[in-house]
Amino acid sequence: xxxxxxxIAKICPxxxxxxxxxxxxxxxxxxxxxxxxxxxxxNGDLAMDYxxxxxxxxxxxxxxxxxxxxxxxxxxxxxxxxxATGDREKPFIHSVADLWAVAGLYEREVYDFYGIIFIxxxxxxxxxxxxxxxxxxxxxxxxxxxEANPVPADNERQSDFTTTWVENPDGTVEAKQVEVFSPQDFxxxxxxxxxxxxxxxxxRTAVDGETIKKIDVYMGYIHRGIEKLxxxxxxxxxxxxxxxxxxxxxxNYHHGLCMLYERAxxxxxxxxxxxxxxxxxxxxxxxxHCLFMGTFCMDLGxxxxxxxxxxxxxxxxxxxxxxxxxxxxxxxxxxxxxxxDLDSNFQHDVKELLKVLPANIxxxxxxxxxxxxxxxxxxGVGILSREDAISYGVTGPxxxxxxxxxxxxxxxxxxxxxxxxxxxVIRTEGDAMARFKVRLDEIEQSARILEQLVDNIPExxxxxxxxxxxxxxxxxWFQLCEGCRGVFGMHLESDGGTKPARLKFxxxxxxxxxxxxxxxxxxxxxxxxxxxxxxxxxxxDMDR
Amino acid sequence: MYxxxxxxEAIHSFLTGLVPTxxxxxxxxxxxxxxxxxAYSLLALFYIYYERKLCAAIQCRLGPNRVGPWGLLQSFAxxxxxxxxxxxxxxxxxxxxxxxxxxxxxxxxxLAFAVLPWGNGLQVIDxxxxxxxxxxxxSIGVLGILLAGWSSNNKFTLIGALRxxxxxxxxxxxxxxxxxxxxxxxxxxxxxxxxxxxxxxWFIFKAHVPAIIAFVIYMIAGTAETNRGPFDLPEAESxxxxxxxxxxxxxxxxxxxxxxxxxxxxxxxVAALLFFGGWMPFHIPGWDAFNHVMDYIPSVLWFIxxxxxLSGIIIWFKxxxxxxxxxxxxxxxxxxxxxxxxxxxxxxxxCIVFGWHF
Numbered sequence: 001x002x003x004x005x006x007x008i009a010k011i012c013p014x015x016x017x018x019x020x021x022x023x024x025x026x027x028x029x030x031x032x033x034x035x036x037x038x039x040x041x042x043n044g045d046l047a048m049d050y051x052x053x054x055x056x057x058x059x060x061x062x063x064x065x066x067x068x069x070x071x072x073x074x075x076x077x078x079x080x081x082x083x084a085t086g087d088r089e090k091p092f093i094h095s096v097a098d099l100w101a102v103a104g105l106y107e108r109e110v111y112d113f114y115g116i117i118f119i120x121x122x123x124x125x126x127x128x129x130x131x132x133x134x135x136x137x138x139x140x141x142x143x144x145x146x147e148a149n150p151v152p153a154d155n156e157r158q159s160d161f162t163t164t165w166v167e168n169p170d171g172t173v174e175a176k177q178v179e180v181f182s183p184q185d186f187x188x189x190x191x192x193x194x195x196x197x198x199x200x201x202x203x204r205t206a207v208d209g210e211t212i213k214k215i216d217v218y219m220g221y222i223h224r225g226i227e228k229l230x231x232x233x234x235x236x237x238x239x240x241x242x243x244x245x246x247x248x249x250x251x252n253y254h255h256g257l258c259m260l261y262e263r264a265x266x267x268x269x270x271x272x273x274x275x276x277x278x279x280x281x282x283x284x285x286x287x288x289h290c291l292f293m294g295t296f297c298m299d300l301g302x303x304x305x306x307x308x309x310x311x312x313x314x315x316x317x318x319x320x321x322x323x324x325x326x327x328x329x330x331x332x333x334x335x336x337x338x339x340x341d342l343d344s345n346f347q348h349d350v351k352e353l354l355k356v357l358p359a360n361i362x363x364x365x366x367x368x369x370x371x372x373x374x375x376x377x378x379x380g381v382g383i384l385s386r387e388d389a390i391s392y393g394v395t396g397p398x399x400x401x402x403x404x405x406x407x408x409x410x411x412x413x414x415x416x417x418x419x420x421x422x423x424x425v426i427r428t429e430g431d432a433m434a435r436f437k438v439r440l441d442e443i444e445q446s447a448r449i450l451e452q453l454v455d456n457i458p459e460x461x462x463x464x465x466x467x468x469x470x471x472x473x474x475x476x477w478f479q480l481c482e483g484c485r486g487v488f489g490m491h492l493e494s495d496g497g498t499k500p501a502r503l504k505f506x507x508x509x510x511x512x513x514x515x516x517x518x519x520x521x522x523x524x525x526x527x528x529x530x531x532x533x534x535x536x537x538x539x540x541d542m543d544r
Numbered sequence: 545m546y547x548x549x550x551x552x553e554a555i556h557s558f559l560t561g562l563v564p565t566x567x568x569x570x571x572x573x574x575x576x577x578x579x580x581x582x583a584y585s586l587l588a589l590f591y592i593y594y595e596r597k598l599c600a601a602i603q604c605r606l607g608p609n610r611v612g613p614w615g616l617l618q619s620f621a622x623x624x625x626x627x628x629x630x631x632x633x634x635x636x637x638x639x640x641x642x643x644x645x646x647x648x649x650x651x652x653x654x655l656a657f658a659v660l661p662w663g664n665g666l667q668v669i670d671x672x673x674x675x676x677x678x679x680x681x682x683s684i685g686v687l688g689i690l691l692a693g694w695s696s697n698n699k700f701t702l703i704g705a706l707r708x709x710x711x712x713x714x715x716x717x718x719x720x721x722x723x724x725x726x727x728x729x730x731x732x733x734x735x736x737x738x739x740x741x742x743x744x745x746w747f748i749f750k751a752h753v754p755a756i757i758a759f760v761i762y763m764i765a766g767t768a769e770t771n772r773g774p775f776d777l778p779e780a781e782s783x784x785x786x787x788x789x790x791x792x793x794x795x796x797x798x799x800x801x802x803x804x805x806x807x808x809x810x811x812x813x814v815a816a817l818l819f820f821g822g823w824m825p826f827h828i829p830g831w832d833a834f835n836h837v838m839d840y841i842p843s844v845l846w847f848i849x850x851x852x853x854l855s856g857i858i859i860w861f862k863x864x865x866x867x868x869x870x871x872x873x874x875x876x877x878x879x880x881x882x883x884x885x886x887x888x889x890x891x892x893x894x895c896i897v898f899g900w901h902f
Contacts, residue, residue, distance in 0.1 A: 188700070189699075195785060210703070210871075300867060301773055301774060301776065301867025303599075304603045304864065307605065308603075368866075371865065371866065373866050373867075376872055377866055377869060377872075524871060525703070526777075526869040527869065
């Protein structure tokens with residue numbers, strides 16, 4: 001803390017440091033922001049090398065961003081609030097895309113929703129919405145009538161150019177056109193409808209023969225404006241949107257957001273509910289990783305593997321169905337606990353699952369990991385170094401395959417994870433094979449957790465009483481949890497009402513898709529499929 | 545062993561007695577053409593069913609089981625569906641080449657059918673360069689694929705077609721090398737002679753080590769020739785949506801689909817011819833009673849049975865292995881298969897010269 005105060009005082013005496021939600025919240029003006037960011041990242045005692053997310057805000061009189069930073073070395077975190085300069089027409093903030101690689105993508109998202117222009121960002125286009133969209137949806141004065149943005153009847157417009165804003169020495173800011181693809185480039189459109197993008201994601205890929213020169217990622221084909229919708233719903237109603245983001249991590253995301261609300265409201269939930277939540281999280285994780293292995297192998301052309309992994313997943317979905325009543329979109333965790341109590345056969349079903357898992361894992365290893373073609377296709381392909389993984393914010397199994405211990409369950413234990421005996425699977429190769437193996441081993445670790453809990457589900461209430469009209473006090477909170485694909489961050493701003501004033505979700509899939517261009521340069525077209533598949537992104541999770 | 549040429553000869557003499565020779569030959573050609581087309585479509589239908597059942601077994605499924613008993617009519621239903629589908633014509637394509645391409649692919653496999661030894665005396669044409677002719681006509685197929693990819697005016701199809709060109713031209717070398725190896729051993733390029741040479745024992749046993757090496761190379765290269773997994777890069781579903789036939793619909797797509805299955809049959813048929821005696825029954829020298837029993841199984845069944853069994857292996861490949869990458873495909877051919885093939889040819893020559901065979 002002392003170093004932090006000193007650093008800030010040296011760079012910007014006007015900046016203030018307050019304590020918000022247990023972590024320092026620095027408020028700084030835009031003029032000093034880039035310098036401060038550099039110091040925060042490079043000062044060895046602070047070493048804020050991981051940018052979790054950038055959450056824009058619109059307080060009507062001011063606009064700006066909250067940057068959430070974490071240090072992988074010191075396990076500390078802080079937040080920085082930067083107020084934009086300029087008027088509402090053209091608010092400006094200096095870009096930090098040169099410091100954290102992932103910031104480029106996050107800043108585009110903020111620009112898309114708030115119209116805040118980041119000076120120095122090399123690619124200041126909209127990220128989710130089409131290029132001719134009118135207005136910035138998350139601004140409080142946004143006109144959301146259908147007439148403002150009618151559904152276009154003609155083809156989607158696109159441009160081979162992007163804009164970058166540069167600051168002249170005299171302080172004025174001007175836009176410059178930058179070419180993304182030149183007319184000479186052979187640009188292949190992979191997606192939005194393509195078997196290997198696992199949803200409506202679009203890669204505009206410039207190729208030279210079979211070699212990839214550049215990839216431009218287009219997101220937003222399944223953007224539903226979940227953050228905007230959340231601002232219009234009561235707190236309990238916001239929960240069910242999480243089932244529709246990363247539909248494989250639905251339980252984990254629910255768990256995270258419920259924890260955030262419960263912490264903000266000061267609700268203590270029963271031990272039984274906590275155990276149930278953790279068990280559901282781990283079951284989801286196994287199901288998700290199984291599906292990953294199946295679809296990934298199918299991308300590589302090994303179709304049969306899908307059926308072997310779906311067998312296990314089906315068994316898990318059956319377990320979920322018996323308790324939650326759904327095979328997807330469970331909407332199971334709720335504020336105060338879980339919706340229903342466990343099915344009477346739950347323990348028996350989980351034990352059955354744990355019995356068949358080891359044989360299945362052995363089979364997967366035999367069929368695929370040892371396969372010479374699979375090894376040739378995966379080993380050494382798409383190597384992501386640890387530094388890049390942190391800079392690009394690639395978390396979850398992908399980050400751990402690059403040697404970054406980024407499992408929130410170990411890093412910032414929540415719920416009952418600190419009492420459980422399991423290992424964080426870390427590999428150092430950083431290639432597609434490592435990402436595959438990490439997930440395979442994580443299934444074993446999740447099974448270990450389930451084994452510890454299945455006979456130790458305490459009796460008690462599964463749901464504690466919460467007020468019918470759920471209100472949160474005014475304030476700001478930030479919560480992290482571990483989804484199946486990595487770090488899931490939630491930023492909540494409450495004005496004391498029954499609806500969130502701002503709810504921002506930082507999902508692991510977006511950085512995972514953002515890093516694809518970096519990983520595929522100079523690789524073959526087939527490697528794009530390998531790398532994209534091994535990142536295991538879920539398109540609704542990145543688009544929200 | 546019943547010689548089916550008795551029947552064909554009888555038909556021939558009957559026709560020449562009725563009409564002038566030129567007309568008789570023309571009529572025979574038409575009959576053979578119709579017969580081949582029938583065999584072609586029936587085999588394709590069978591293969592679709594066969595692959596589905598086999599892949600279902602590999603994937604712990606049941607496969608088609610609703611249409612007809614054991615799903616037997618499923619492929620008929622699918623064929624009927626594909627026949628009544630609309631042929632979508634696209635703007636900005638080269639219309640002539642676009643329409644021509646599927647026929648070229650079909651033509652290549654039809655022509656190859658002509659020299660396959662279907663049974664004892666049941667062969668359309670048996671001439672002294674039979675195998676050579678087969679290699680030549682089966683390379684027409686790649687032209688069809690290249691044209692399909694080029695004329696569709698689509699980036700995916702173009703990449704698929706170029707992959708296909710690179711792959712098929714490369715693997716033809718290996719196929720030819722292993723065929724030459726076996727032709728050396730047989731001492732003839734005539735299909736009839738090659739089969740006759742194996743009357744006492746099949747080549748795979750007679751020529752042992754070099755024949756087995758040639759067989760393995762042939763099966764790998766043959767899988768690549770048919771564009772099937774793990775060499776299905778030209779249509780790599782997860783990369784190029786459907787590769788060179790992305791833009792085709794209806795029966796034009798059906799032609800590519802059929803040709804793939806029929807090429808599978810041809811590749812396995814040629815393997816059966818070169819290594820497993822064609823239509824020749826399984827004979828063990830000295831075991832006369834056993835050989836005699838084997839002769840009772842009709843020669844047509846022997847040939848088709850062998851071909852289907854060998855295609856089973858290729859289908860098994862497809863549902864087991866992941867797809868290779870284009871550079872790995874080419875490296876495998878030029879760095880491994882071709883040098884081994886050349887070495888094997890030398891080895892076979894030594895075997896023949898020094899009499900190291902049975």
